[in-house]
Amino acid sequence: MTRKLIKPDLDKAKGVHKKNLRKKTPPPYRTHAENYYYVKQMSNKTLLIIELVDGTSISGTIEWYDEKCLKIAKIDNSSIILFKHFIKLIRKAPTQ
Numbered sequence: 001m002t003r004k005l006i007k008p009d010l011d012k013a014k015g016v017h018k019k020n021l022r023k024k025t026p027p028p029y030r031t032h033a034e035n036y037y038y039v040k041q042m043s044n045k046t047l048l049i050i051e052l053v054d055g056t057s058i059s060g061t062i063e064w065y066d067e068k069c070l071k072i073a074k075i076d077n078s079s080i081i082l083f084k085h086f087i088k089l090i091r092k093a094p095t096q
Helices: 010-014 033-044
Strands: 048-052 056-063 070-072 079-083 087-092
Touching: 033 056, 048 070, 056 079
Parallel strands: none
Antiparallel strands: 048 056, 048 087, 056 070, 070 079
């Protein structure tokens, strides 16, 4: 006579149903937080200090932004277009 191994279903014993074990959906890829920040700084005309990857700093306000670049109005009334992948960080200029 051969013995048959009986393996209990632990999910049934715990009262957990398989439909409750579905994975959560991941958060959306785009949160639009970056766009919200740019719009807020543009509307307030906030003076920003933008540090680039090579260590250069640029002071100015954001005129417009795109998916890949920013147009900055510098303090000396000139404008510059910066690609976002060259930007290391953006911070508000200290108020005096």
